[in-house]
Amino acid sequence: MISQRKIHKTINPAGSGESPGLSQKTALGNSKRFTEIPIDRRKRRMEFLAKSLFFLMTLLIVLPLITIMGYLFYKAFPVLSLEFLFSNPTNGMRAGGIWPAFLGTIYLVLISLLVSAPIGVLAAVYLNEYAQENWFTRMINLAVVNLAGVPSIVHALFGVGAFVLFADIGRSVLAASLTLAIMTLPVIIAATKEALGAVPMAFREACWNVGASRWQTIRKIVLPNSIGGILTGIILQVSRAAGETAPIMFTGAVFYKVISEGDFFAYGLFDQCMALSMHLFTISTQVPGVPEAISYGTAVVLLGTVLLVNMLAIVVRVYLRSRKKW
Numbered sequence: 001m002i003s004q005r006k007i008h009k010t011i012n013p014a015g016s017g018e019s020p021g022l023s024q025k026t027a028l029g030n031s032k033r034f035t036e037i038p039i040d041r042r043k044r045r046m047e048f049l050a051k052s053l054f055f056l057m058t059l060l061i062v063l064p065l066i067t068i069m070g071y072l073f074y075k076a077f078p079v080l081s082l083e084f085l086f087s088n089p090t091n092g093m094r095a096g097g098i099w100p101a102f103l104g105t106i107y108l109v110l111i112s113l114l115v116s117a118p119i120g121v122l123a124a125v126y127l128n129e130y131a132q133e134n135w136f137t138r139m140i141n142l143a144v145v146n147l148a149g150v151p152s153i154v155h156a157l158f159g160v161g162a163f164v165l166f167a168d169i170g171r172s173v174l175a176a177s178l179t180l181a182i183m184t185l186p187v188i189i190a191a192t193k194e195a196l197g198a199v200p201m202a203f204r205e206a207c208w209n210v211g212a213s214r215w216q217t218i219r220k221i222v223l224p225n226s227i228g229g230i231l232t233g234i235i236l237q238v239s240r241a242a243g244e245t246a247p248i249m250f251t252g253a254v255f256y257k258v259i260s261e262g263d264f265f266a267y268g269l270f271d272q273c274m275a276l277s278m279h280l281f282t283i284s285t286q287v288p289g290v291p292e293a294i295s296y297g298t299a300v301v302l303l304g305t306v307l308l309v310n311m312l313a314i315v316v317r318v319y320l321r322s323r324k325k326w
Contacts, residue, residue, distance in 0.1 A: 072299055072300050072303070076293055076297040076300040077293075079293040079296075079297040084297055085097060085102060085301065087099055087261055088100060088259070088261060089256065092287060093282070093287050093290065093294075094289055094294070095291075095294075098276065098279060098298055099259070100266075100273070101275055101278075103264065103273075104273030104274045104275045105275050105302070105305060107173050107177070107267050107273060108173065108241065108242075108273070108275060109180075109242050111173065111174070111269075112177040112178070112181040112237075112241050113181075113234065115178060116181035116182075116188055116237060117234055119181075119185060120185050120188030120192060120233070121188065123185075124189045124190075124192030124193045125192070125218060125223075127141065127189070127193060128192075128193050129214065129218055129222065144186045144189050145186070145190065147185070147186040148187055148190060152244050152245075155179060155182060155183040156246045156249065156250045156251065158179070159176070159178065159179030159182070159247055159250065159251040163175040163178050163251065164250075164251055170270065171251060171252050171272055172251075172252050172271060172272060173252055173269055173270070173272070173273050174252075174270060175251045175252050176251040176252030176275075177252075179248070180241045180244060183247055184236075184237040187240070188230075188233040188234060188236075191230065191232050191234075191236065192226070192229065192230050192233055194229055195229020195233075196226050198226065198229065199222050199226050203217075203222070204217050204221065204222065207220070207221055224320075227317070231313050231314075231316060234313060235310050235313045235314070238310065238313070242276070242302065242305060242309075244277060245275075245278050245281055248275050249278055253273060253274065253278045254273065254274060255282060255286075257272065257274050276301060276302040279298060280295065283295055
């Protein structure tokens with residue numbers, strides 16, 4: 001009987017005769033037990049200061065970009081239209097549109113990408129997965145790093161000597177694209193090597209332990225898990241290739257050329273072409289009397305083209321990263 005009363009009091013504290021005042025005192029004591037101490041307040045202040053500092057740094061990066069983009073769009077707004085994009089320049093490039101330069105930029109970027117991306121990825125796979133660590137491999141890695149920092153004008157002179165004169169391609173879309181591919185190749189190799197190196201070695205060892213060959217491991221495990229970093233290198237390649245002027249100025253770009261409006265196959269591989277970067281330089285410095293809106297409109301189209309290609313690559317990268325299992 002006594003044990004049953006004890007059990008009843010334990011299960012039903014409200015009937016145990018405990019006063020409300022005692023419960024309030026107990027709750028007050030528990031709250032004081034978790035009262036913030038000075039060191040916690042100091043940590044909270046430091047956390048707030050660090051968060052504010054990082055937010056300020058982000059604003060210092062983003063606000064100038066938004067300001068520049070807004071200013072460019074404001075200045076270019078009078079000419080931004082489909083007619084401006086798909087029509088030829090007229091009146092000595094003081095009127096009309098930018099269709100030849102826009103199409104030429106697309107040709108140069110896509111062809112250089114088709115050349116540099118496969119070669120760069122395969123070279124990085126060999127250097128990271130197959131090549132032994134010796135003096136020859138270290139020399140190749142050092143050459144790749146050094147080539148990434150070579151000025152674009154040096155690549156332009158190389159393109160003239162290697163493709164225009166030695167290979168006898170002449171000043172053409174193909175020669176300019178190959179020059180851009182050589183210039184952007186080190187960036188793709190370096191980015192791909194970093195992406196391949198980020199894949200844990202345990203993944204490779206697990207595949208080898210079940211009898212997979214080295215190539216099967218690379219094709220099924222390593223490349224799918226490093227595709228995000230590879231696409232990052234390709235994004236950098238597109239951005240740089242679209243904005244370069246010196247390499248194409250000596251190897252394939254022309255001052256002015258009229259093509260069929262709206263024809264996406266107006267250029268051949270061995271034709272010379274216009275490009276947005278060189279066209280912007282030309283109308284800004286070499287042609288007097290060009291309306292200000294045309295120059296700003298050309299800059300906006302160039303930026304928009306690069307941003308569009310980058311966004312497509314980023315969407316693909318995010319999708320592929322979402323499928324990763326680790």
